[in-house]
Amino acid sequence: MTALSSIYQSHNKARGFIYEESYPWTNDQLNAIQSKLAEAGVKYCVGSYVDLHGTPKGKFVPLSHFEHFAHGSELYTGYALDGLGQAPNDDEIASVPDLGMIIPLPWNPEVAWIPADNTLHDKPYEVNARVILQKVLKEAKELGFGMNLGIECELFVVKQNEDGTIQIPNTDDNLTKSCYDIKRFMDRYDWLDKMATSIDDLGWGLYSFDHEDANSQFEFDFNYADALTMCDRFTFFRMMAKHYASEEGLLATFMPKPFADKTGSGAHFNMSLYDLETGENLFKRPHSEDPRGLGVTELAYQFIAGILKHGPALCATFAPTVNSYKRLVRRGLMAYYSWAPVFNSYGRNNRTNSLRVPMSGGRVESRNADAACNPYLAAALALAAGLEGIKEKLDPGNPQEVNLYELSPSEMQERGISELPTTLKEAVNAFASDPFTRQTLGDTLYNEFVTYKSEEWRQYHQSIAQWEIDRYARLY
Template sequence: MKDDSSIDALKQELAEKGVEYCIGAYVDIHGAQKGKVVPLSHLSHMAHGSERYTGYALDGLGQEPNEDELTSIPDLDHVIQLPWQPKVAWMPADNHFQGKPYPLSTRVALQNVLAEAGKMGFGLNLGIECEIYLLKRQADGTLSIPTADDKLGKPCYDIKSFMDNFTWLDKMASTIKTLGWDLYSFDHEDANGQFEFDFQYADALTTCDRLTFFRMMAKHYAEEEGLLATMMPKPFANRTGNGAHFNMSLYDLETGKNLFACDPKDDRRGLGLTELGYHFIGGILKHGRALCAVLAPTVNSYKRLIRRGAMSTFSWAPVFNSYGSNNRTNSVRVPAGGGRCESRNADGSVNPYLAAALVLAAGLEGIREKLDPGAPNDDNLYTIGEEERLARGIDFLPQTLIEAVEAFAADPLVTSALGEGLRNEFITYKRNEWEEYHLGISPWEIERYTHLF
């Protein structure tokens, strides 16, 4: 927490920029933002825990109605003045309980694991690829792509489709650049109405804050256009899903050096990754099935993690607990040039703090135990036979949310990394989510069975 003089200086700086209100935004177990708004004059009060919350009213904060309230403490090093409403300053916040960081707060959980990495001399750099649909809601509630004449069977990288949505894209890109995130690429993605934004990686906490803000920003600018933006993993059965791929490397806390990077000639596997990087991947693969629960945390996520499904081509989504080179049929890949690894399981519904915490914990275990991930897989794993898959020791990732949650519940790493309270809350909410889904009657069932029987 900053001292009072630093807070006063920040208040003065924000006042000069026209800020009148401050949001201290924390997330629930799903990654959805919650918080209160205070006038700028009360920023110091909020920074000292004035804003209290009934944890029982929120998902995943583990409280009963009789318990003391939580507070939220804003991170004053990560303040963003809302570009579309400059009177408001947004700042990520951490939940506290009785004066201490609250372990069931997922942002706190990430900081706890980062502290463990720090004891080993490591920091985590993280880049998240933001895939998102821009859609129109019809009068009957169904969703469609905004441009009626977009009939392309292969719209990936299509320039016309990009320009048809330029107003929204320009607002997004201009804001990302203004915020200093270093936008280096954006394009029309593989499905009609789908786009991707890629901005520079940062330390893990900063990147998770940015993804949280990105979602809010994308939805706001879409609403200005009378549209809806969503990072839902699979809005359409016959189109590509929304990934949120995690690109990761460890760096030396003293020098900032990338500890995964080496010359491919010095790497016996030829991918440009140090042994430390391979051990990190070994930890991810050891816990791959459990990690799936936090990287792909919704019922809908597993409509994305398929080979083909209702699509005419391969889905590009990972279904195997495997790694390889620049090969998108693995769940973990080492992109060309090396120096990082990419977890492709993560989708647009991810709570980035929770997922980053557990993935980092798995990677650190891999380093401590010097886990060898084996030989990289360079061929199309969608097409290999079952006998060969088994011979290589490649397991399937979970194919439903409940399968992933049971793997999560059975893995001891989860409790050691997240604590029993957060572990149990996640399991409870996700089992309930599966049960609600399983008990619901879908339009597909009505259409099929009312006529069949």
């Protein structure tokens, strides 16, 4: 399959046009794109935006309607969607496709998937997370910065039983430490091959994939890209993984912690800023020139400091579900440490920090982002926090190089290290009490996030789990 995205990027139109003064595509260009789609066998297009949770939404249109579709002809009742900030009496929102990325579905090339932005009255609708990310990217652009992002894609492939419970598909995938296991990898070869082949065909630059730390857990790593493109790819990746798993009679789940006694699924954000004129990585310098020895610039340290300053609030978008905080534990019910970041701290190749600078330098990895995050929302707030650190020339202090899991509370206090939120309720409270989040997202999206996530916690807290029945039903 041809990566059609590269064809349209050859028009030299930057990804993300919603804040440009004029529409970026001429009628001749739209006609050329429509012709290429027809030649590729495409019959339908969908302009796919996301709701508050990062779930793709959209209408399908026939290719004959392409020109109108490209200008935002498709209207939506926002009240029918989670977190889009509309009431039943509000005007409809539109979706305008970003033609810098067009992906014919690898499993059905008659349908072209195109990421889209919401507008209201022909203006960017800033209650949409993809729109907000572009707004923050514009602020970075005014400083001369672009943002590169790589997301490590982790997930479980499981069998769902008739009663809704899930289990590992093959019973001999039962090793205590199954990380990198070749036999268990080959057990899921058909699904893995479909995924890897599609990622390569799409031109994303897959460079490794493996059986991860938990049973029937896998990870895919492909090249980083500008932040908007990477968030689009991650959104499509999740949709593609679910489809190919369903072909095998299985479920691909991005639930961060589906099994209490196994490692959870992260979506580590690997971030750097680059010079918009030269493309130079502004975070990288030789280790020998870095007084702290991590191989990053003072700009990177300021970026890190900004994220640490707002770490508890950011946690609500990096880890946005009740289940997320079952992953963010030191050990839990596992036989060994969880790898999960529970501390608002940074260091070099030390995976007990929430922010890690890999040995190669030049980038900052946020480890508390998980597989359920809305990538646009998380990236927007991470970038905004990092830019604040740069503007205010903040200093993150010394990197932490010890195993933080083993420190006592007094030792943590001596080092000035605090723990990140331990429940969704704590995270939402931190999000709500930090003025930075409202300032970045605006009143409506801020209120929508707090409202939906507070309700998610309320419903969870008032539900009765099987654990409670097993523990208490016969106890008294």
